[in-house]
Amino acid sequence: MPLPLYLLAMAVFAMGTSEFMLAGLLPDIASDLDVTVRTAGALTSAFAIGMIVGAPLVAATARNWPRRAGLVWFVLVFAAAHAVGAITTSFPILFATRVVAALANAGFLAVALTAAATLVPPDRKGRALAVLLSGTTVATIAGVPGGSVLGTLLGWRAAFWAVAALCLPATLGILKGIPAGRGEDEATGRPALRAELAQLTRPRLMLVMLLGALVNAATFGSLTFLAPVVTDSAGLGQLWISVALVLFGAGSFAGVTVAGRLADRRPGLVIAVGGPLLLIGWPALAVLADEPVALFILVFVQGALSFALGSTLIARVLYEAAGAPTMAGSYATAALNAGAAAGPVIAAAGLTTEAGTLGPLWASGLLVAVALLIAFPLLTAITAARSTEVPR
Numbered sequence: 001m002p003l004p005l006y007l008l009a010m011a012v013f014a015m016g017t018s019e020f021m022l023a024g025l026l027p028d029i030a031s032d033l034d035v036t037v038r039t040a041g042a043l044t045s046a047f048a049i050g051m052i053v054g055a056p057l058v059a060a061t062a063r064n065w066p067r068r069a070g071l072v073w074f075v076l077v078f079a080a081a082h083a084v085g086a087i088t089t090s091f092p093i094l095f096a097t098r099v100v101a102a103l104a105n106a107g108f109l110a111v112a113l114t115a116a117a118t119l120v121p122p123d124r125k126g127r128a129l130a131v132l133l134s135g136t137t138v139a140t141i142a143g144v145p146g147g148s149v150l151g152t153l154l155g156w157r158a159a160f161w162a163v164a165a166l167c168l169p170a171t172l173g174i175l176k177g178i179p180a181g182r183g184e185d186e187a188t189g190r191p192a193l194r195a196e197l198a199q200l201t202r203p204r205l206m207l208v209m210l211l212g213a214l215v216n217a218a219t220f221g222s223l224t225f226l227a228p229v230v231t232d233s234a235g236l237g238q239l240w241i242s243v244a245l246v247l248f249g250a251g252s253f254a255g256v257t258v259a260g261r262l263a264d265r266r267p268g269l270v271i272a273v274g275g276p277l278l279l280i281g282w283p284a285l286a287v288l289a290d291e292p293v294a295l296f297i298l299v300f301v302q303g304a305l306s307f308a309l310g311s312t313l314i315a316r317v318l319y320e321a322a323g324a325p326t327m328a329g330s331y332a333t334a335a336l337n338a339g340a341a342a343g344p345v346i347a348a349a350g351l352t353t354e355a356g357t358l359g360p361l362w363a364s365g366l367l368v369a370v371a372l373l374i375a376f377p378l379l380t381a382i383t384a385a386r387s388t389e390v391p392r
Contacts (some may be wrong), residue, residue, distance in 0.1 A: 130260020
């Protein structure tokens, strides 16, 4: 894989750390800014919604920019938003910085996903996506626990400063690794924006976007409420929450790495094998949550299966959106974050059922079941080769 892919993954690591670390910082933010924890939780929703709305809007705005310039500006705006967030004493301003950061993150991912697909041969988009998403998975392994520890020791503002600092080497890496000016694929004729948006009327593209969103909703629904499963259901101390998160992150890294080698040539195999296993895994985790050893093993396995299946479906989005060379990344980003936004809401509803803290796990199983009921009758169509010819 080309070096620029890994440099892009470095920036994705910084952004993923910011997106996920907030869950551990909300009580401190609420106390410091004199708001309720529920109000502080709006920061998470603001970021997710900003990603969904921002991906296509910002990608459409930046589609004529040279890729390196666009990527650098998005990272610098992201860093600046965190610097302002670190010094403000106003919750509305902090809320605004999260929206700005989400827009910058959405723009970066939209451009980076498209750039990643053009850095490799057309039949290796899945592997390129796996490298890029490894930045997110490494964030769950190292960045999120690190941000949580830093916030505990030095306060939540220190975690924000750390994310801003992480953006600096990422910026230097992009400047060094991504060519200046326009690449051959950018300089040659592109379809009009209207033609690229018209790709969204293609049933297969909308189908894989829906499936990617459903699987990602299941993933983030359970991940968001994993802490009470560890402390209440398993009866373990607070320290074990970080252990569970690290295991989930390690599993996700393994899953996205293995799937990256299969997503291009054998996507049907990943879906046909990984889908049913993922479906079984969420109820199994709910049933065995009171057994710590089984809990941690299943957390790792579910992390691997979730990201293997999710990354494969998002790779299919890039294949199906080949006719939208500047907007394909934004469609993949929107699908990812639609799931990230809806999943916790659906999982929270599970908390109000008789299952209690295990409700989100059952909800995740239901989401995967819906995805598979849609996918299996149409598996051949979903995994069929897609021409990379771009309509003019």
